[in-house]
Amino acid sequence: MQVDIGNALASVADPGVGADALDVLDDRVAIAHDRIAAGMADDDFGYASLNLPERTDAAAIESAVEPLADSDAVLTVGIGGSALGAATVSTALGPSDTTHRVLDNVDPEAVAEVLDDLPLDSTAVNAVSRSGTTAETLSNFLVVRDAMESAGVDWTDQTIVTTGEAGPLRALAEEHDLPALDVPDGVPGRFSALSAVGLVPAAIQGHDIEAVLSGGQAAMDSLSDSLYDCPAYAYGALAYALDQRGASVNAVMPYAERLEPFAEWFAQLWAESLGKDGLGQTPARALGATDQHSQLQLYRAGPRDKMVTLVRASERTDREIPETDVEDLAYLGGTGLGELLDAEFEATEASLAAAGRPNVRIELDRLDARGIGELLYAMEVACVLAGELYGIETFNQPAVEWGKNAARGLLGADGEFPEADAVAEKERLVVE
Template sequence: MTVCLDVNGMMSEAIGDAGLSRAEVDVLTPRAAALARGLQARRAAGELPFSELPRRDDLLKQVATLADAVREEIDTLVVLGIGGSALGARTIMNALGDGEPRVLVADNIDPWTFGRLLDGLDLARSAFNVVSKSGETAETMAQFLIVRDVLLRRFGAIDYKRHIIVTTDASGGQMRQIVNDEGFRDLHVPAGVGGRFSVLSPVGLFPAAVGGVNVAELIAGAAWMDAQTQSAGVWENPAYLLGTLLYLAETKKGRNIVACMPYSDRLQQFAAWFAQLWAESLGKARDLAGNPAHTGQTPVAALGATDQHSQLQLYLEGPQDKVVILMRVEDHGREIEIPAAYADLDGVGYLGGKGLGALLNMEQRATELALQKRQRMVMTITLPQVSAFTLGQLFYLFEVATVFAGGLH
C-alpha cells in the first residue's frame, strides 16, 4: 500500500527539449549531496522538528486520550483556525472522515458563513478546537471571542469550558496565557513546527481522531515515507527527486507555475494543503544567504476530471510555464457501473458497462498522455487507495520535497 512517483513526463526522453535531461539532474549531484548531509545534520541537532513527528508516540497518545474523551461528549467539533491551522485537518477529514462525529473547519471570518455555522449547532453537543500557536492570529482570536461569549451565555462561567479545547504553544504566547487562566483542556504545538508543517502534529491529528480517523495509521504512513527518504541520492530518494525536478523546472525551463490535480474528490483538499506548503515555504524575497531572489513557483489547485473542462485547455495550449502534478487512485473504495443504453449513439453508448472509477482513471491517463504529446511537463503520483496510511505518506513526501527544494533555492 505505497505511493508511487512517476516522473517520466518531466524528462526529455518523453517530451523532447521541453523536458529535463538526466544530465541536467545529475549535474546537481554534488550540491544535492551536500544539501542532504546538511539536512541530516540539522535533523540530528533537532533543527527539523517536523521530521520527528512520525516518531512522537507521546503526542499520538495525548491526542488519542483527549479525542476519546471528547468523542463521548459531542456530535460536532468545530475547528477554529486559519492557514496551516486549518488546512491539514480539512484535508484529512475530506479524505478519510465518515461524518461521526462531524468535524467542521471554520477558517474564514465571513460573518454570513460563520453566523450560519453557529446557528446550526446544537451547542450542548458541540465543542470548539481553537488552534493558534501564538494567540495573536486576528481571525482565529475573533472567532474564539465570539464563541466564548456564546458559550458563556448558554452554559455559565464554569460549564462553558468543557466546550473549548485549545491547541497552542506549550509555554508562551497569549493563547497559552488564556489557557492557563481559564483552565481549558489543551494540546501542544511542538516547538519549532510551523503551521504549514503541522498536519502530523496535534494541530491536524486531534480533529482527525475526534472524527474517527485512524491517526496511528496516518503516522505509520508518514514513518514509512520517512524511511524511504533517507538516501542522499536524488534518484533514490522520492522526496528529493520531486523537489529537484520542480526546482529545475522553474530555474532551467521557466516553469513558474505548478498545478496539483488529483483525480479524486477525496484528495481535492490535499491540493489546497500543498498550495500553502509550497507557496509559503518557497515564495521568498531573499535566498538562504540573504541575497535578493524573489523565488517560488505559484501553486494552483485543480481537480480531475472537473477541471478538464475549465483549466486543462490552458495547460495544453497556453504558455509553457507550468508543471502539472496528476494524482491517481487505483481503487476508489467503491465502483458504480454505468448502465448500457443508447447503443446506437456513438457519443453515449460506449460508456455502458464501464465503472465511474474506471472512467475517471482512464481520463487521468488520457490527460497525462495529452500533456506529454503537447510537450508539457507532467508527473503522476499514484495511490493504491485513499487510506490513512497512504495519506500519511503523501503529507511527508511533500514536506520533505519542499524542504529540499528550499535548500536548492
C-alpha cells in the same frame, strides 16, 4: 507511494530536464540531503518538522480528546497551517459520524452560516494558535464562545486548545481547565500537519491517527541521498529544475474529492516556503476530473510556464455505471465511476505529454490513514529539498508577518506598526 517523473524529461516535455542534467541535479540532492539530515539530527528550527512521525504522541492526543469523543461535530478555529493540515487529514480519511467544519476566515457571513449549521450543544471546538494571539483565530474563537453562551451551552466543556507554552490561549486553558496540547517546538505551522495541530479533529472523529503517523514514518524511512531512490526528493528536485527552466507554475491536480483540501494545504506549503528573494514556483489548485473541463485547455495550449502534478490512489472502491439503451452511451454501461476516473487521469496525462507539457504523477497505494500520512510527509520533504536547491530560508515567512503587522496597526493594537502607514499611502485611480 510512487513518483513518476518520466513526463518531465526533456525527451518528452518542453521545458523538461535532460538525463545528463538529472544526474548533475542528483549530485546536488546528495549535498542537500546531508544538510537536511544534519538539521533533523540537531532538531534545528524547521528541520525539526521532519522528525514529527517519530515525535508525535498519538496516545496523548487521543487521551486529550477523549472527553469530546461523543461530539456530533468538531469545529476547528485556526488559520493557515493551524487549519489546513487538519482539514486535509480529516477530509482524506473519509466520512465519520462526527462532521468536521473549519473557521479559517473572518468573513462574517460565512462564520454566521457555519455557526447556524452546527449543533452547538454537541460541537467540539478545536482552537489552534501557536502564539494564542492570532487576530483572525482569536476573533473567531470569541464569536464561537459567545454563540455557545447565547445558546445556553457551556463552552468550557466542549473546547480543546492546541497552542504554545505561553500566551492568552494557554492562559485561558489553564484558567478553565481545558484540555490542551502543545504546538511542537521548532515547527512552522505549515509543516505541523503530523502533530496535534493537524490530528486533533481526526482523533475526535475516531480515525486512526497512529496509522497516519505510520505513513509519515514510511516516507521518512525512504529518505536517501539520491533522487533516484527517494520519491519525495525526486518530486522536489524536478519541481525546482522545471521552475529554473521556465515552469514557474505548479498546478496540483488530485483525482479524488477527498484530496481537494490537500491541494489547498500544498499551496500554502509551497508558496509560503519557497516564495522568497524573487524565487519560487506559484502553486495552482485544480481537481480531476472536474478541472479538465475548466483549466486543462490552458495547461495544454497556453504559455509553457507550467508543470502539472497529478495525484491519485491506485486502489479505491468503485461504483458501477448502469447499462443504458442510449446508443452513444452504451460504452459506459457496466464499467465503473472509478474506472472512468482512471481513464480521465491517464487521458489527461497523455494529453499533456502529447503537447510536450511537463507533468509528474504521484501515486498512493490507497487513500487511507497511512497513505495521507505518507503523502503529507513526502511533500514537506520535497519542499525542504527545493528550498535547499534554491538556497533560500525555507522556514520563515517575512512577507506574511509584514501584513499581520499592518493589520494590527489598523486595528489599534498596542505597539508601533509602521507597516500600517502603507494603507494611507495607497496610490488610487478609481473608475466608477
